[in-house]
Amino acid sequence: MLKFSNNKLIPLTESDLKTNGLLERFNLQEAIANSWKEFTKEIKYPELIYIGKEVIPDNSTLGRIDILAYDPNENVPVVIELKRSKDKYQLLQSISYAAMVSNWTNEMFIQEANKNKNEKAEEIEGIITRSEEDSNVKIILVAERFDPEVIISTDWLIKNSYLKITAISLSVFKKDDDLYFSFDQKYPLPELNEIYELRNRKKSKTVSKDKERSWKDVSDALSYDWGPEFLEKCLKEASGDSNRSRFIHLRKDVDGLKAISFFFRRNYLNVYILGKLEDPDSLFKSIFSSGVELNEWLEGYSIHLTTRKEYEELCRWLNF
Structure with a gap:
């Protein structure tokens, strides 16, 4: 250091x-x-x-x-x-x-x-x-x-x-x-x-099986009111994985990012992003007016969305 x-x-x-x-x-x-x-x-x-x-x-x-x-x-x-x-x-x-x-x-x-x-x-x-x-x-x-x-x-x-x-x-x-x-x-x-x-x-894949859970089970458990609405939008594009409450790589090649996945958690939507940028803060500040917290992992970033405003800004960005 x-x-x-x-x-x-x-x-x-x-x-x-x-x-x-x-x-x-x-x-x-x-x-x-x-x-x-x-x-x-x-x-x-x-x-x-x-x-x-x-x-x-x-x-x-x-x-x-x-x-x-x-x-x-x-x-x-x-x-x-x-x-x-x-x-x-x-x-x-x-x-x-x-x-x-x-x-x-x-x-x-x-x-x-x-x-x-x-x-x-x-x-x-x-x-x-x-x-x-x-x-x-x-x-x-x-x-x-x-x-x-x-x-x-x-x-x-x-x-x-x-x-x-x-x-x-x-x-x-x-x-x-x-x-x-x-x-x-x-x-x-x-x-x-x-x-x-x-x-x-x-x-x-050969050793792991999750307990069966339907998308209705996932939707009913969400605490944010816009969650079921966004879930329906995702289901129109892919079947997803209801057991793990996720849609993997539902968007690809967006603003220099390789892929974007969505994990429906009980209290927030986890937007999981694959790909690295030189200045990620500038991009996400231009997308989300509330200034969401950007977390970095080895191959990209993740953000947690909780409000309807953040959800609407996400939809505009990714054309949902």
């Missing part, structure tokens, strides 16, 4: 968690849980929903999952394991926890969210539609460093199974009494992420 000063780039002092007396459970874990929105935006997974920390995956183990989350777009749980420094057993531990979580019922996720007084517990209840046969789980590893065997094993697992594993390194910098954290995806390489996504989707 470099500091800009008087037209010069000055490196900040590199440090680490141990030197500063920070522990993965009492400091790093707490910081992430207390700053969930900021953390997920930084690691380019802005849609992840926090379920809880120190989660017991099964009564047969004394181990605890550092952080359990849920990916509403892929409808899968996410096991996040944190390590100070490096630990070659981090991957093995996370796989064990993922295997245990894969056996959870939908009610168990909802109960865990409620137990932690999660403000999004109601939203989680409307999102989770996994069937008993669905065993997919995502894994996110966060550590200051990774042993080569961890990355090699991760690559082999992704190539030979339907697991999706992401390794993110944490760098610590210090200036005076202030600490700065920087998160950087080490695996898979961001530029190869789309390839791994496609590979993973092909494999997961």
Whole structure:
């Protein structure tokens, strides 16, 4: 990390968690849980929903999952394991926890969210539609460093199974009494992420079945009055995926963006955008007068729409 000063780039002092007396459970874990929105935006997974920390995956183990989350777009749980420094057993531990979580019922996720007084517990209840046969789980590893065997094993697992594993390194910098954290995806390489996504989707189709849900079920659950209206417009163009409440790539090649998808959530419409722009803020400010918040993920952006005005502006932009 470099500091800009008087037209010069000055490196900040590199440090680490141990030197500063920070522990993965009492400091790093707490910081992430207390700053969930900021953390997920930084690691380019802005849609992840926090379920809880120190989660017991099964009564047969004394181990605890550092952080359990849920990916509403892929409808899968996410096991996040944190390590100070490096630990070659981090991957093995996370796989064990993922295997245990894969056996959870939908009610168990909802109960865990409620137990932690999660403000999004109601939203989680409307999102989770996994069937008993669905065993997919995502894994996110966060550590200051990774042993080569961890990355090699991760690559082999992704190539030979339907697991999706992401390794993110944490760098610590210090200036005076202030600490700065920087998160950087080490695996898979961001530029190869789309390839791994496609590979993973092909494999997961053979092992994943969602609980059946109709578009009427989705429509009845929407809290925004214009939701059913927009849903009908989408259905006139494509059948969509009612189980996951989504229409994938319903618009393509718009204003330099590759594709636009829509996810109907209980309290908002998630507009998921594939493609990167040099100045995305200018485009979206010209479209939405209210100044919607733009979230960035690895391959594009996402925005949440809640008001009728935002909906009408979306329709004008995409010719609905």
